[in-house]
Amino acid sequence: MPTVVRVLVDLPRHSRLAAGALDYLEPPGSEPAVPLAPGTLVRVPLGKRQVCGLVWPHGEHGERSDGEAPPMDGLKAITEVLSALPPLSTAWLRLVAFAAAYYQRSPGEMALAVLPPELKDIDAAQLERRLRRLHKGLKAAAPEAAPEAAVADARPFRPDLSPEQAEVLRQLALGEPVTSLLHGVTGSGKTEIYLREAERVLAQGRQVLVLVPEINLTPQLEARFAQRFGASRLRALHSGLTPAQRLQNWLAAHLGHADLVLGTRLAIFAPLPRLGLIVVDEEHDPSYKQQEGARYSARDLAVYRGRLEGVPVLLGSATPSLETWLNAQPLGEAVQGRAQSRYRRLAMPSRIGAGALPAVKLLNLAEVVARHGRSVLYEMPIAPPLIERMKQCLARGEQSLVLLNRRGYAPVLHCTSCGWKSQCSQCSAWRVFHKIDRTLRCHHCGSVEPVMRSCPDCGDMDIQPLGRGTERLEEQLGALLPEARMARIDADTTRTRGSLEEQLAQVHDGHVDVLVGTQMVAKGHDFRRITLVIALNADAALFSQDFRAPERLFALLMQAAGRAGRDAEQAAASEMWVQTWHPSHPLYQALQRHDYVAFARSQLEERQIAGLPPYTHLALLRVEARDQASAQAFLQAATELAEGLDGTALSAGELLLYPPVPAQVQRVANVERVQMLLEASSRAVLQRFLSAWLDVLQAQRAALPKVLRWAVDVDPVSI
Template identity: 65%
Template sequence: ALPAPSAEQAQVLQALAASAGDAPVTLLHGSTGSGKTEIYLREAQRVVEAGRQALVLVPEINLTPQLEERFLARFPGRRVVSLHSGLTPARRLKHWLMVLLGEADLVLGTRLAVFAPLPRLGLVIVDEEHDPSYKQQEGARYSARDLAVVRGRIEGVPVLLGSATPSLESWHNALPATEGGAGRYTRLTMAARIGGGVLPTVRLVDMSRLPKEVLRDSALSPALLGALRERLARGEQSLVLLNRRGYAPVLHCTECGWKSACAHCSAWRVFHKLDRTLRCHHCGLTERVPRACPDCGNADIQPTGRGTERLEEQLALALPGARVGRIDADTTRRSGALEAELARVHAGEVDVLVGTQMIAKGHDFRRMTLVAAVNPDAALFSSDFRAPERQFSLLMQAAGRAGRDAGQADRAEMWVQTWHPQHALYAALRMHDYTAFAQAQLAERRSASLPPYTHLALLRADAREQSVAQAWLRAVSDEARELAAQHQVALYPPVPLSVQRVADMERAQLLVESASRPALQRFLTAWEATLRRKRPEQKGLLRWAVDVDPLAI
């Protein structure tokens, strides 16, 4: 028997059924634990029973098996297939042919699945629609979320976007014109958790008040360690979030100041203690840790900063007897490793789980009552205008891992260690108030003429020398001045990327801005001929690409 829907779920299902024939785009704003997946299952069931196919997109491969289990359990006898890069070529081809021939009733996949050729498509669902993983960053650049909306409009089928922290673009599209929005989407809200549970209490730890010797010895405050010990004593689980893998971001020499820079990138090589290597997370260069400083011979080279590997080590020392686990890109590289680690967590074989953002969303950890965020302040003052939005989303999603069992919800807490406890982002987080955060961010975006109130594109160029890349960008920009003025498009001077060099290729970019999306598209279409014809003045390799709606500038 199907679980009885909550009052909010029943209202949402009724609204979706009433509007299904109009092929609308609906933004489902549901708090973590409010039962969005049940809405997806019931809507998919309605479509499949009508003889149509449903396409369900998820942002990460590691969420696909979990969701696949839920759909297989709900649809016995139906053909449920997955499409993502983790499949073998043979299996991916088999699934693709099943979709093409109409043999599959439900298709679950990552961003690539938006292109799946479904002949009987009746519904598109985009889970965690805010997630940046939906944007393809290399090769053919596209947003699977935006393509899903376009595909729904072309094929005349409804599109359901779900998130606890919608992207500001989607939120703006779902706001009525009377509230300053675009009014393109319908917004439905589920604010309450299933079973009457409450969202975790958010506690801020002011790191500026702690003695320096405490900060030198551990990444965790005494109060947070005390809270972790309480959970251990009660047999409950905790999650510690640090969005930086490895043992330490950099090694440095205390004598001459040498640091573990990458020879091929404008970045530091990260120290991984487990296999004693220095790895560049941009180009992949991996070398053994030197026995002494390569410049002066000093044997005392020290790790600086903390990653998940070092945090795991410190927690094991601070909490004797605790079973500490770690899930990040390093521990889950082998096939099946992620599923095995998650199974250990669900089975209660892990007391404290350390991890990056890959464990902060989508997982249903029933025994978890404490989530702690370590060092989340970096995004508060980033030059990337989207950084606060991504950070708030990450923290809200992470908080949602705690207290998902209604019997433990009253003890659920999220601890945030911060040097800026008065920041407006944390004020909204304490109240779990996405609406207030979105309103403040949209007001800032409007005053600064940033998306969604303006439309951006980046022309990126990679060359062996920075001067070659920038010279080419200036040349194509100068030639397009008249064209830009004609389309009322602004061209900004070329600048290096924040990580200027990757794999011995110097990277530069030029920002294109317009108040009108059609004008921007017309300009880019007309400009393409110049871009293809123009070549750098100096000999050498040069690659270029246009990125519309870039995630970062």
């Protein structure tokens, strides 16, 4: 009798077929005594298509509770088994199962979404060719046998450790499989801790996973690890790779050929059979949260994976997220009633070489206006006193960094006669003016059109830019400092492959005097010649409707300040200036003292009083529709279904369901977006309610108002 196999396929949670794994028969001619192991990749028929599937263990998400064997009538057989690839491990399957359950996705949707796209499209013969190519490349890259003396001469430079680094490594060497927060100021040598810990783990024959929040941080860190351990032991995993590169690197990790895997959030699902350490650099960064599809947090899954596989997890940051900070409060320093810490905190409060952190100074724009007149703010991108400091910096042969977290030439064009503005026709947002190619671009839907010669409403030729982006800032600074060599790094100047590395090399080699950039240049880069940092338009985040905006602003400014004075000889003279209308704001006061602890304490107090995370737990039900009425009607019906559930947290008063509201950007690509916030006192309460509610929504989907898409975002990072 043929054996029934449970197989995951890529179907959303609210699909009628996605209650769990689907049943298939083993392929014809298979050996009955050797059942397919869970984690085996297969190709199966689904409707009229042939799709990639994953053999799933019985008892996980969707097994029948009655224990009866499934009926075989009408079951289709597995088309093909990708037997050349070893099955994915039990630990990997458990990680996917947890992520699917926690983020309220189907296990098939989660599992197939995190596999390399090219792996899902190849058959067994194509996979075997890829594996032969991989093994051939590994053999070619293997170093030739060398005399012992030559090997000793080739040992990479390892800098001396500071006392703080030595103490951190001593504690990590205890080998406890715990999560540790490495709280080190910028320039304290966190990367060297990562390298030394990786060295210790690799010596045990284990693998290391290193996560970074953004692709632009990958090249520099990859170069550091390759210099220390050799490029042949290192593989990268991020969306900037070609599909073929991503598949080859994923295969190398899964087969155990990659000792080090360095990547962005998707790398948290890299299959690593010998995993011994997980590092999450800049753990506070919101980029670790996936914003589309399966909205998982790679940082949080790293902590779970460490516990699941019994390996240490190292979270590094100069400005930890408030959730992580609260979890890392040691005994005797517990805040807001926490009795004990979940994470171990390792502190490195000093810079390498005892270098001083840059002096943070505030330029009161009200005083600038009183002295120079309000027109100076429109004529000059930076106040006159700071232009003078840039000139002094230039005269000394030092570099300056000007931070403006807004790309393009100007955020909007407007007509001085009738007031027309460059509104996107498909989105509730402005189209940004890019002068370099004379286009108006929407940064939400991606639409692009040439700049018109005259106002489309009144025909006036006098169309002017309003506001300032990095492109305009670079142009204006070039006019004010004609002798300075200017460079700009943002998403527009780094589109082509290799352009970011080339521009960073120019800065490191001293061929740039003034660097203009967005947040891309504010974190992770080791600029040795920068002594002056100027932050513009920081006030915009002080009064945002998003309660996390102050936390993100403080982190960004602390990271930007950390780019200055990294050379110990110049550290004492380095400084950061913030142009602001609110110099007395507590955030800026804490920034001046480089006092993250005080800032975190005040923010946690405010969060607890307001009933916000990390003291409560949130989820958003996001809906997209062709019109607002349909989206609102869907959420109203969903609310009524929630209120009709008996015995849930909502009926018990343990959970709040807020009224539907438009998203922050209400319309994108002619699609209306509405969301509804859920707030619960605990994760368990939230999870139980979501599971029951979504089951009801799925069962009643035919009766619900029609919308394009709907999905739940658990632990959203923006509201």
